[in-house]
Amino acid sequence: MSERRNTRQKAIIEHAVSGMGIHRTAEEVYAIVHENDAAIGLATVYRHLNRMYKDGKVQRLSVSGTYYYDVNSDPHDHFHCTVCGKLMDIPAEYDQSLDRKTAEQIGAAMVTHTVMYEGICSNCQKHNEGRT
Ligand SMILES: [Zn+2]
Numbered sequence: 001m002s003e004r005r006n007t008r009q010k011a012i013i014e015h016a017v018s019g020m021g022i023h024r025t026a027e028e029v030y031a032i033v034h035e036n037d038a039a040i041g042l043a044t045v046y047r048h049l050n051r052m053y054k055d056g057k058v059q060r061l062s063v064s065g066t067y068y069y070d071v072n073s074d075p076h077d078h079f080h081c082t083v084c085g086k087l088m089d090i091p092a093e094y095d096q097s098l099d100r101k102t103a104e105q106i107g108a109a110m111v112t113h114t115v116m117y118e119g120i121c122s123n124c125q126k127h128n129e130g131r132t
């Protein structure tokens with residue numbers, strides 16, 4: 001694979017995963033990438049996302065065994081809708097004191113923590129109301 005082609009692929013994939021407050025799975029990234037360049041395969045998407053994760057360019061959140069990629073690499077909390085599967089950032093301030101408290105409790109050197117709220121998002125609630 002030529003260097004130029006590799007750089008172009010990388011740009012398309014990085015663009016597909018970018019955007020504040022956007023959390024996409026590898027499959028969702030692939031669907032967007034595919035519209036721009038049908039020659040880019042899912043394996044290539046996985047490889048680039050993995051690279052970005054290792055380089056600290058994206059956060060990777062595991063929800064029910066599925067990875068969501070998040071370009072916002074600052075520590076923040078999330079809400080997961082159990083109906084549509086959407087992942088959202090929580091506007092509330094990230095509680096750094098929890099790292100300290102938990103570190104004291106279990107004697108670990110804490111780096112970060114993730115709070116995952118679960119429920120039904122406002123969109124899905126509206127959807128439900130319309131049906132009943
Ligand atoms: Zn929802």
Ligand SMILES: [Zn+2]
Pocket residue numbers: 021023070072076078088089
């Ligand atoms: Zn996020």
